[in-house]
Amino acid sequence: MDISQALGLLRKQISALKISKEKVHKLAYELLTLKGLDLGCIDCDAVHELRKGLISKLEKVLPPPITLPERRLEHLVEMAVCAQIDGCTYHSSSEMISLYGDHHCNRDQFPTETIQILTNHQNEVWFVQFSNNGDYLASSSRDCTAIIWKVQDDNRVTPRHLLRSHKSPVSFVTWSPDDTMLLTCGNMEVLKLWDVETGTCKRTFGNDDFIVSSCAWFPDSKRLVCGSSDPKKGIYMWDCEGNEIKAWKGMRMPKVLDLAVTPDGENLISIFSDKEITILNLTTSAERVISEGHSITSLSVSGDSKFLIVNLNSQEIHMWDIAGEWTKPLKYEGHRQQRYVIRSCFGGVNSMFIASGSEDSKVYIWNRRNSKPIEILSGHMTTVNCVSWNPKRFNMLASASDDYTIRIWGPSVQSR
Structure with missing residues (x-):
């Protein structure tokens, strides 16, 4: 037949x-x-x-x-909505998408211009991070201080607390999930816990023998974890009162360069010995190890706990899925990174964008579906060490630089 x-x-x-x-x-x-x-x-x-x-x-x-299979109409509607989002390079709207009109987020609502320059630090600014509710910004500097800033309704940023307690440069800060506390890491120094409302130091973790390299919060804002660059010290979990809950250490424990806890609290992700990413499921104790071919300088996790990005000194950023479905990473190129510790971040609706600093004094932004940057922001005079996207105001980005300044980026003047 x-x-x-x-x-x-x-x-x-x-x-x-x-x-x-x-x-x-x-x-x-x-x-x-x-x-x-x-x-x-x-x-x-x-x-x-x-x-x-x-x-x-x-x-x-x-x-x-x-x-026609079952739920065909639902499938077609979903395909149509996803097609509109996928076709929108600058998608940063949390509003519902209608099938009765073409959806398009234009560049006018995207952070592309400097709207404010913060000059309160007296030396290189190494780290910057918005609070989870988007109302505050924290920064740390080689001048041995950290600053808590208030984000006003008009997106202007003003200083609220100057945090003085560290004896060495402050390399890292991180907000508690409920935004009431802030952790700061001194460069090769101890870990300190601050009250955001008063700006006072509530507790110091560790001692001169325990050198903290990075730290992270658990979702309940009651527990924290930190890692040491000293292989003998490993990783410690504490409560906010300074009580040790758990420790991962031993003779075979490598030095910890960076770590993070996924926002859902399920996984502890650590960077070990330059080129190794370890994902530990805290419920099942299952462990996944990812090996990179070049040295890793920093780690960041998406807000939905699905992805992680690492900066490499090979001038690439790699994105991995935390569940382990990908055997190879997605790669993002364009920025410059060889000698410095550069930190990137996710941003936008559903962590759709990746932003990073660069040794060429610029800020690079990618739509995570594309390896080529969609925006390159100029303004800083030297290396941009860290960037942070406001999780509630998607058109607001902050960057920290060795030029002693923090720049706040927003839409162009014409679109405001």
Whole structure:
């Protein structure tokens, strides 16, 4: 039986007999696989085209209950919505998308221009991070201080507390999930806990023998974890009162360069010995190890706990899925990084964007679906060490630089 005869049979006899959908599907499968034909002399592309044509003809002759799967309308609507988002390079709107009009987030609402320069630090600014509610900004500097800033309703940023307690440069800060506390790490120094409302130091963790390299919060804002660059010290979990809850240490424990806890609290992610990412499931204790070919300088996790990005000194940023479904990372190129510790961040709706500093004094922004940057922001005079995207005001970005300044980026003047 040739294909035309088979189609005639389906059109005139099979559908009229009202036989089961399963048998019709089986018949269609036999046709699509061209079972019994010698394909050795047939070009694969030609076979592909034959199959496409056959499917098109089958859809015309078979009744809808057979050709249309269940929840087809829901699937089509989802496809249409996703297509609008995927086609929007600057998608940063949390509003509902309508099928009755084309969706498009334009560049006018994207952070592309400097709207404010903060000059309160007296030396290189090494780290910057917005609070989870978007109302505050924290920064740390080589001048041995950290600053808590208030984000006003008009997006202007003003200083609120100057945090003086560290004896060495402050290399890292991180907000508690409820934004009431702030952790600061001194460069090769101890860890300190601050009250955001009063700006006072509530507690110091560790001692001169425990050198903290990085720290992170658990979602309950009651527990924290920190890692040491000293291999003998490892990783410690504490509560906010300074009580040790758990420790990962031992003779075989490598030095910890950076770490993070996913926002859902399920995974502890650590950078070990330059080139190794370890993902530890805190419930099952299952462990996944990812090896990179170049030295890793920093780590960041997406707000939905699905992805992580690492900065490499090979001038690339790699994105991995935390669940382990990808065997290779997505790669982002364009920025410059060889000697410095550069920190990147996720931003926008559903962590759709990746932003990073660079040794060429610029800020680079990628739509995470594309390896080429969509924006390159100029303004700083030297290396940009860290960037942070406001998690609630998607058109607001902050960057910290060795030029002693913090720049706040927003939409262009014309669009405001």
